[in-house]
Amino acid sequence: MSIASASNVRAAATTEDELPPVTRLLAEEMLALDANEGTLRKAELNFLDYFSCALATRDLPWTRQALSVVGRWPVANGSQVIGTDLLVSPPDAAFLNGLMAAFTSRTDIHPSVSGHPCVSIFPVALALLGQKRVSGRDFLNAIVAGYEVMGRLGRLLVNDKFRSNFRSTSILGCVSASFTASRILGLDLDRAVNAVALASNWASGLQEWGHSGATEQFYQGANAARAATAAALLAEQGVDGSSTILEGKSGLVAAFGDRFRAAELLTRPAGERREIELTDIKRVAACTFVQAGVYATERLIEQHRFDPTLIEKVEVETYAAALNCPGVDNAGPIDGILAARMSMQHSVASVLVRQSVSDDNFFEYDNPAVGLVTRKVIVADRGDFTSVFPKRQAASVKVALSDGKTFSSTIDDVPSFEEIGVVERFRSVAKRVLSERQVSKLEVLVRNCATLDDVRPILDEVRTETSGIVSSSTSIASAAATASRAAISPVAPSE
Numbered sequence: 001m002s003i004a005s006a007s008n009v010r011a012a013a014t015t016e017d018e019l020p021p022v023t024r025l026l027a028e029e030m031l032a033l034d035a036n037e038g039t040l041r042k043a044e045l046n047f048l049d050y051f052s053c054a055l056a057t058r059d060l061p062w063t064r065q066a067l068s069v070v071g072r073w074p075v076a077n078g079s080q081v082i083g084t085d086l087l088v089s090p091p092d093a094a095f096l097n098g099l100m101a102a103f104t105s106r107t108d109i110h111p112s113v114s115g116h117p118c119v120s121i122f123p124v125a126l127a128l129l130g131q132k133r134v135s136g137r138d139f140l141n142a143i144v145a146g147y148e149v150m151g152r153l154g155r156l157l158v159n160d161k162f163r164s165n166f167r168s169t170s171i172l173g174c175v176s177a178s179f180t181a182s183r184i185l186g187l188d189l190d191r192a193v194n195a196v197a198l199a200s201n202w203a204s205g206l207q208e209w210g211h212s213g214a215t216e217q218f219y220q221g222a223n224a225a226r227a228a229t230a231a232a233l234l235a236e237q238g239v240d241g242s243s244t245i246l247e248g249k250s251g252l253v254a255a256f257g258d259r260f261r262a263a264e265l266l267t268r269p270a271g272e273r274r275e276i277e278l279t280d281i282k283r284v285a286a287c288t289f290v291q292a293g294v295y296a297t298e299r300l301i302e303q304h305r306f307d308p309t310l311i312e313k314v315e316v317e318t319y320a321a322a323l324n325c326p327g328v329d330n331a332g333p334i335d336g337i338l339a340a341r342m343s344m345q346h347s348v349a350s351v352l353v354r355q356s357v358s359d360d361n362f363f364e365y366d367n368p369a370v371g372l373v374t375r376k377v378i379v380a381d382r383g384d385f386t387s388v389f390p391k392r393q394a395a396s397v398k399v400a401l402s403d404g405k406t407f408s409s410t411i412d413d414v415p416s417f418e419e420i421g422v423v424e425r426f427r428s429v430a431k432r433v434l435s436e437r438q439v440s441k442l443e444v445l446v447r448n449c450a451t452l453d454d455v456r457p458i459l460d461e462v463r464t465e466t467s468g469i470v471s472s473s474t475s476i477a478s479a480a481a482t483a484s485r486a487a488i489s490p491v492a493p494s495e
Contacts (some may be wrong), residue, residue, distance in 0.1 A: 007405060009360060009426045017301060018094065019247050019259075019262060019263065020247075020263055020266070021243070021244070021245060021247070021260045022036070022244075022246050022253075022263055022265055022266060023193055023196060023197070023243060023244055023245050023246040023251075024189065024193055024243060024245035025180065025266055026149065026179075026246065026265050026266060027182070027189060027192045028189055029266070030145040030148065030149060030179045030182075030183070030192075031145075031182065031187075031192055032185060032190065033141055033144060033148065034141060034482065035140065035141055035144045037450075038277070039144055039273075039274045039276060039277055040137070040140050040141075040144070040449075040450045041450075042274075042276055042277050042279075043140045043143050043144055043147075043276055043449075044140065044446055044447055044448075044449050044450065045116060045281070045419060045422060045447075046108050046122075046143075046276065046279065046281065047122065047140075047143070047449060048422065048423065048426050048443065048446045048447065049080070049108060049118070049281050049422050049425075049426065049427065050101060050107070050108075050118045050122045050265075050431065051109050051430065051442065051446065051462065052358075052422070052425055052426040052429050053100070053101040053102075053106060053118070054083065054097055054100040054101045054435045055082065055083050055100075055215075055429050055430050055432070055434070055462070056084045056100075056103075056104050057100045057103035057104055057125055058082075058084070058100060058433055059433075062103060062215070062218070063099070063100050063103060066095075066096060066099055067084065067086065067466070068082070068097065070088050070092045070095070070096055071086050071088070071234065073087050073088065073089075073092075074086060074087055074088060075087055076090050076173070076424065077092035077130070078090070078092075078093065078130070079086030079092075079094075079114050079126070079127045079128075079129070079130050080093060080126070080459045080462065081093055081097060082096075082097050082126075082462045083097045083100070083433045083434070083462060083464060083466075084183060084463070084464065084466040085365055085463055085464065085465050085466055086453060086466060089224045090127040090128055090130070090229050090233065091127070091229045091230045091233075092226065092227040093123070093126070093127040093226075094120075094124050094126075094127035094222075094225035094226050094228070095123075095223065095225060095226035095371070096123075096222070096224045097122075097123035097126060097127065097225070098119050098120055098123035098221050098222035098224070098225035098226075099219060099222035100121040101118060101119050101122075101123070102116070102119045102217075102218045102220075102222055103218055104217075104221055104285055104359075104389070105120050105285045105286055105341045105362065106282040106283070106284065106285040106359075107281055107282070108279045108280065108281050108282065109279060109280050109288045110147070110150065110151055110154060110183045110275065110278060110279045110280075110392035111278070111280070111288075111389075111393065112151060112154045112155050112158065112278070113150055113151060113153070113154030113155075113158055113168050113172060113311065114154070114158055114163055114168050114288065114289075114321070114325075114390075115150070115154065115167070115168035115169035115173060116156075116169045116173075116221060116288075117146065117147050117169075117173065117176065117276075117279065117350075119169055119173060119221030119222065119224075119225070120146075120169070120170075120173035120174060120176070120177040120221050120222075120224040120225040121143055121146035121147060121150070121173070121176060121177050121180050121225075122143065123222070123225040124146075124177040124180050124181050124184075124225050124229050124232075125142055125143055125146075125180050125181070125184050126459065127225070127229050127251060128181055128184045128185055128229065128232070129184070129455060129456050129459065130456075131182075132185070132186065133454050133456065134454070134456075135452060135453055135454065135455070136185060136448075136449040136450050136451055136452030136453070136454075137227075137450050138183070138184075139184070139449065139452075139455045140449055140450055141183065142179075142180045142181075142183035142184050143180060143276070144274055144276050144350070145179045145183055146176045146177050146179050146180035147176070147274070147275045147276035147279065147477075147492045148179075148274060148275045148276070149175065149176040149265075150172050150173060150175075150176035150275065150277050151275025151276075151278065152235050152264075152265050152267075152268075153172045153176065153265065154168060154172060155264075156253065156257065156262075156264055156265060157172070157253065157256045157257050158172075159257075160255060160320075160321060160395075162257075163207070163321065163324065163325055164207065164324060164325075164326065165206065165207055165250070166205060166206065166207060166256070166460040167205030167206065167207055167217070167220050167221075169205065169220060169224070169254060170203065170204060170220035170221050170223060170224040171203040171204065171205050171224075172203070173203075173221050173224040173225070173228075174199050174200075174203035174204075174223075174224035174225075174227050174228050175196065175199050175200050175203050175228075175252065177199070177224060177225060177228035178195045178196045178198070178199035178200075178228045178231050178232055179192070179196065180228075180275060181195060181228050181229055181231070181232030181233075182195045182232055183198070184232075185232055185233075185236055187232065187235060187236060191235045191236060191238075192235070193241070193243050193245075194234075194235035194239060194240050194241040195228075195231045195232040195234075195235035195236075195241075196231075196241070196245060197240075197241020197242045197243070198230075198231035198234060198235060198239065198241045199227060199228045199231040199232075200245045200246070200251070201241070201245075201250045201309040202227040202230075202231065203224065203227070203252075204220075204223075204328055205220040205221075205224070207325075207326045208326070208341060208376070208408075209326075209327070209338065210325065210326020210327030210328075211327065213328050213335060213336050213338060214338070215336070215337075215338050217338060218338070227397040229251075229423070236361055244264065245407060246262055247259060247262035247263070251432035253265075254264075258432050260324075262293075265411045267296060280414065280416060280417070281416075281417045281422055283417040283421065284339040285341065285359040285361075285362050286340075286342070286347050286361075286362045287319075287325070287327070287328060287341055287342045287347075289321070289323075289325045289328045289344070290328060290341075290342070290343070290344045290347040290348075290383045291324035291393060291414045292318050292319075292322070292393040292394055292395035292413075292414050293316050293322075293344050293347060293348050293395045293397065294316055294347050294348065294351055294357060295395070295411050295414055295415060296306045296316075296395040296396055296409050296410060296411045297348045297351040297352060297397045297409070298351055298356075298357050298458075299347050299409045299411060300397050300399065300407055300408065301351060301352070301356075302407035302411060303407070304407040304408070305355075306357070306399075306405070307401075308352050308353045308369070308373065309369075310401040310402045310403060311352060311373055311399060311400075311401060311402075312376065312400050312401060312402050312456075313376055313378070313400040314348060314349070314352065314373065314376055314377040314378065314397065314398070314399050314400075314401075315377075315378050315380070315397070315400075316344060316348055316377060316379045316380070316395065316396070316397050316398075317379075317380050317381070317382040317385065317395065317396045318379070318381065318382065318385055318393075318394065318396075319346070319381060319382070319385040319386040319388075319389040319393065319394065319395075320381035320386040320389075321332075321386070321389055321390070322344070322381075322389075322393075323344070323379055323380075323381050325342075325422075326342075327339065327342035327343065328342055328343065328344050329344060329345075329379055330342065330343040330344070330345060330346070331345045331374060331375055331377065332342075332345065332346065332371060332374045332375060333371070334346045334365050334366075334374065335365070335366075336365060337362065337363060337365055337475060338381040339341040339365065340361075340363075341362045341363045343374060344377070344379050345360070345374045345375075345377035346365070346370065346374045346378065347362070348377055348397060349370050349371075349373035349374040349376075349377055350362070350364075350370045352369070352373055352399065353367065353369045353373055354368045354370075357491055374468050382394075382396070387420050391414055392412060392413040393411070394410070394411060394412050394413060395411060396408065396409065396410040396411075397409055397410075406409040408477050422441070426443065427439060427443070430442065430443075433464060434461070434462065434464055435464070438461045438462070438464070441461050442458065442461035442462065445461065446458065447455065
């Protein structure tokens, strides 16, 4: 269906019967999707980066806390938890494998969705591999389908009002991952529709964490993965759901916007790239909306070296959607890792003080020098930057020093993280958890996933003995206090 015909549907429709069966037609399209070679290559690269994220946080105290909960009930023939020897139920594996990736705050990002597809989609696909043999091409097509739905839903539903209240990573991720799960399980059309309906009912995630600084954000995408996995497994057994869950009077699109636009979910302009090809792999381990500011500041540092103790004022201009996101416009006090990773003021100040960008910028949130500069950062939206979002993410930074000197830098868009950087980061992170042989074999299998007859051997390369699990009675605070920062920093400063 073309965009024009979708608009005609909206203009003409006055009753539910006059809308096309969007849920069923979209499921039918995704079950039959066969991506081209270029799209599959991009899916393989995102897959490798997903493992980079999940492996990076295995030894974080927050990860160990989650492992200590789920690990109490291992399942002999269960699904693999990445970086451990633990087998658990598929929904629990999807939850843990999504949670570990989310903890990095650098999972891939789809600008139109303002969310992170891989946190839910890859964990769901991996959790269900134990159910049947799946070829590499089928596996990647299931991944591409999930990304495709998430991108289309994002274009339709995500706006400033949505972003201010709801988390697209979890809400849209849950719905989209159910399409991936349906393909992995080989569900027929009726059962796939039921899976989508169940997942749509369980999709949730609010943005209050952006105001409070609490950490539930990390768990939202992981919960979406767990819900989508359970939805598909129940649908496989015959549990039914509303066949009009997307386009219905009280369906998903109606809940968040104009239900008569639901037919736009069936449109894909000729020549348009698949949604997964539009995702960016993040170099900076912080909120999507502070990336432009960080890169502009990094460029300023590269061009002008100066003593950060001389900073009197910092002005940051970027697009409105960034500053409207809860937690981004936050001059402090910064009292936790999540607040540090969300705050534009802290992120820019950290780069200025440290004179570099690494994961440590967003882990050492209590650096007094950074806190002092954070309070000197003023943020504002700029009309020309706002007008080009989400196609481009722009920002400018201006620094005034006490000696009267001023420096400024502008970027028109967040630069892509080159493939070689993604691969090198994966190797650096993976070798901390896996053997050298496993790292090498995992890279070869993932980069050649489309040619595999069976994807399951990939899971053998992410299995390793777990070096102890924090007791469930241990609090996050005490666990963090006993872990050295060097040990739990996901990526070394040189990366």
